[in-house]
Amino acid sequence: MLNLPRLERTWLWLGGITMAFFFIIVLSLAVMADIEPPSYGQTIDPTKVSQTPPFDHPGLHQTGPKAYEAYYVGQVFSWNPASITIPVGSAVTFYVTSSDVVHGFSVPTADVNAEVMPGWVSRVEHTFLKPGDYPIICNQYCGIGHSAMFAHIIVR
Numbered sequence: 105m106l107n108l109p110r111l112e113r114t115w116l117w118l119g120g121i122t123m124a125f126f127f128i129i130v131l132s133l134a135v136m137a138d139i140e141p142p143s144y145g146q147t148i149d150p151t152k153v154s155q156t157p158p159f160d161h162p163g164l165h166q167t168g169p170k171a172y173e174a175y176y177v178g179q180v181f182s183w184n185p186a187s188i189t190i191p192v193g194s195a196v197t198f199y200v201t202s203s204d205v206v207h208g209f210s211v212p213t214a215d216v217n218a219e220v221m222p223g224w225v226s227r228v229e230h231t232f233l234k235p236g237d238y239p240i241i242c243n244q245y246c247g248i249g250h251s252a253m254f255a256h257i258i259v260r
């Protein structure tokens with residue numbers, strides 16, 4: 105052992121034990137809780153997104169009175185569809201995937217935020233109670249055009 109003062113050795117041991125403790129917690133949770141990328145478990149071939157229904161026709165689908173499903177594809181550097189329009193009070197379930205790299209599907213003025221991993225379908229729900237223009241941004245740096253990756257949800 106290095107010739108260190110006793111107090112310093114104690115601190116080194118405490119730090120090492122703490123790191124080992126947290127590593128074991130993270131590792132055992134990943135194995136026991138079967139932790140996967142944020143998704144509800146649906147996978148998709150990221151190289152065939154444009155041929156895989158329903159992502160071959162991204163967009164808005166009405167499922168009931170003021171109930172919608174919205175299918176989005178993220179790719180550098182845009183969201184498809186670029187704009188959807190829904191009535192006030194609509195409950196929207198967003199299904200989002202990526203055909204290239206990791207993106208972040210985020211509507212900062214609503215409670216919508218999902219990491220979008222290629223190969224996985226992320227799902228997030230929100231009910232839009234106030235009219236307005238809700239911008240969708242990408243909050244996961246994905247390249248040079250990342251800051252221009254916008255879409256809009258128009259609530260009337």
Ligand SMILES: [Cu+2]
Binds near residue numbers: 208
């Ligand atoms: Cu981005």
